[in-house]
Amino acid sequence: MFAIGERINGMFKNVRNAIQSRNKDVIHGVARKQLEAGADALDINVGPTKGKAVDNMLWLVETVQEVTDKPLCIDTPKFDVMQEALKACRNPRIINSTKATEEDLERYVALAAETGSRLIALTIDASGVPADVDGRVMMGATIVTKAMEGGLDISSIYIDPVILPVNVAPKVPQNVMEAIRQLKLISDPPPKFVIGLSNVSQSCRETHLINRIYLAMAIAAGLDGAIVDVTDRELMEAAITAELLMEKQIYCDDYVAAYMRSK
Amino acid sequence: MAVPSVKESFSAKINQVTIGATAAEGGTRTRTVTIGGDTGLPLAGFEARYPNPPALVMEVSNTGADGWPPETKKHMADVAGDVGKWAAKCEQWGADMVCLRLRAAHPDEGGRSAQDCAGDVKAVLESCGLPLIVWGVDVPEVDNVLLPKCAQIAAGENCLLGTAKEKNYRTLAAACLADGHKIISESPCDINLAKQVNILLQDAGVSLEDIVIYPTTSALGFGMVYIYSVMERARLAALAGDRLLQQPVLLNVGEETCRVKEAKVPQDEQPGWGPAQARAPLWEAATALGLVEAGGGLFVLRNPEALAQVREAVGRVWPKAQ
Numbered sequence: 001m002f003a004i005g006e007r008i009n010g011m012f013k014n015v016r017n018a019i020q021s022r023n024k025d026v027i028h029g030v031a032r033k034q035l036e037a038g039a040d041a042l043d044i045n046v047g048p049t050k051g052k053a054v055d056n057m058l059w060l061v062e063t064v065q066e067v068t069d070k071p072l073c074i075d076t077p078k079f080d081v082m083q084e085a086l087k088a089c090r091n092p093r094i095i096n097s098t099k100a101t102e103e104d105l106e107r108y109v110a111l112a113a114e115t116g117s118r119l120i121a122l123t124i125d126a127s128g129v130p131a132d133v134d135g136r137v138m139m140g141a142t143i144v145t146k147a148m149e150g151g152l153d154i155s156s157i158y159i160d161p162v163i164l165p166v167n168v169a170p171k172v173p174q175n176v177m178e179a180i181r182q183l184k185l186i187s188d189p190p191p192k193f194v195i196g197l198s199n200v201s202q203s204c205r206e207t208h209l210i211n212r213i214y215l216a217m218a219i220a221a222g223l224d225g226a227i228v229d230v231t232d233r234e235l236m237e238a239a240i241t242a243e244l245l246m247e248k249q250i251y252c253d254d255y256v257a258a259y260m261r262s263k
Numbered sequence: 264m265a266v267p268s269v270k271e272s273f274s275a276k277i278n279q280v281t282i283g284a285t286a287a288e289g290g291t292r293t294r295t296v297t298i299g300g301d302t303g304l305p306l307a308g309f310e311a312r313y314p315n316p317p318a319l320v321m322e323v324s325n326t327g328a329d330g331w332p333p334e335t336k337k338h339m340a341d342v343a344g345d346v347g348k349w350a351a352k353c354e355q356w357g358a359d360m361v362c363l364r365l366r367a368a369h370p371d372e373g374g375r376s377a378q379d380c381a382g383d384v385k386a387v388l389e390s391c392g393l394p395l396i397v398w399g400v401d402v403p404e405v406d407n408v409l410l411p412k413c414a415q416i417a418a419g420e421n422c423l424l425g426t427a428k429e430k431n432y433r434t435l436a437a438a439c440l441a442d443g444h445k446i447i448s449e450s451p452c453d454i455n456l457a458k459q460v461n462i463l464l465q466d467a468g469v470s471l472e473d474i475v476i477y478p479t480t481s482a483l484g485f486g487m488v489y490i491y492s493v494m495e496r497a498r499l500a501a502l503a504g505d506r507l508l509q510q511p512v513l514l515n516v517g518e519e520t521c522r523v524k525e526a527k528v529p530q531d532e533q534p535g536w537g538p539a540q541a542r543a544p545l546w547e548a549a550t551a552l553g554l555v556e557a558g559g560g561l562f563v564l565r566n567p568e569a570l571a572q573v574r575e576a577v578g579r580v581w582p583k584a585q
Contacts (some may be wrong), residue, residue, distance in 0.1 A: 249500075249505070250454055250455065250458060250496070250497075250500050250505060250508070251455045251458075252455050252456070252457075252458030252459040252462060252507065253455075253459050254459060254462045254463075255458075257462060258458060258462050258505075258507050261462075261465070261506070262504065262505065262506045262507070
């Protein structure tokens, strides 16, 4: 599983304070902890930090790439901030994210192609998050088509079918899995999929339990990666085990350690 | 319309392992042997690179060649009582390496002392400049005294020592680390165990790049296909990035082939089988070549005619360097 560490996000108080006070040590610490836990990439999100988003983002990118060569997943809704951040980022880059409207896809696909970045595309359009499987599938197909038209290789695309909290959207966990299954059939090689896993348990009580069971289920449906709390050891073990059970790894008694050491 | 390329490319490759140390490297070998390095599935020269053809190793046993098929034994009958002379003859036969089997240390074979077996290792090192494999008897109490002594006496020569198994690997791992040798990781035709022994060795401090995998071996007609299957699955996983299966593979073809009747029985017992003098080397060579196609990197053989046949056949099919 392509594990994108979610912790460098201004919605977390320690990160927010560190960005505001330009405290590199704290950010380095959060980055290292995620890398040691097995993160394949790090999500970078300034969140609700005070000050200019672009300045905060540039500082964050600069700070994180001091301690790792791993891909940075630039997480911002603002196109101009995204452009600046991609320019400043020396590591491999992932654009997080675009919606699936025509205009958004055109400019974000072009940006990804120009900058040699991977692109996460959400199945959300002008009407919002689709209510059912079909809406997600149609948008997924649009994403793939627009990517190919724009010269972006299918291997650079991650479709995010937008998981929602199970307490308020009880059918969505199933719909997301079914959308992944269907969209895996539309091209060869098929597109890849990521989700923001923590969304499935937002404002629920058993967040860890719900997260890890859903991650295992979604991996069985074909999920390739997720934005997760990589420091949740049980979550990582669940993902590794799900992949073993999907024959993505050959079994050995120490298969968890084997997976972690292969990074 | 251009035909799309169907060449496969892989994200990872097989490790290269070098055995032996020349004077420049702190040993006394006249050459070193490097195996592995394949960047694709076996023999697909149009889409991958193969920097090292398989190494052909001749077996020397400190119990002699009694019980070996007559058509094989005839080649070493004059030297089988002297491991040094036998090893020297292996070099004449064109072997890349020698594999010294210390069978005499086994309780059933007289329980030759670790000290005397270490003397056998020394004799081979002195009489023959080829890189050396030293192989114990698979009795933990014996091996755990025997192999460290041999590792010590061969310190600096960068030998390949064996074998480490799931139930007994720590002592050999420590000896290899202390005296600078490579290690054979054995598992009984079991891909899960192959990974597990490698991870145990890694836990014990051995680098994954210093390991050669031994999945055991079966002769053609007697289970070679199972070995082939395990090697194929392992190779696919290795090329997809599984670091615990990226080690080159050793096959013990001579010993296994010598057990089968096709290699042994005289023609008057089985007239339809043809002359025994052709069959003994042919069964060995055919088994080896089947496993060359599975990606084997090191082949331990007994019959020098088989060695010649394998060498010639590999020469015909091995992808040329680009």
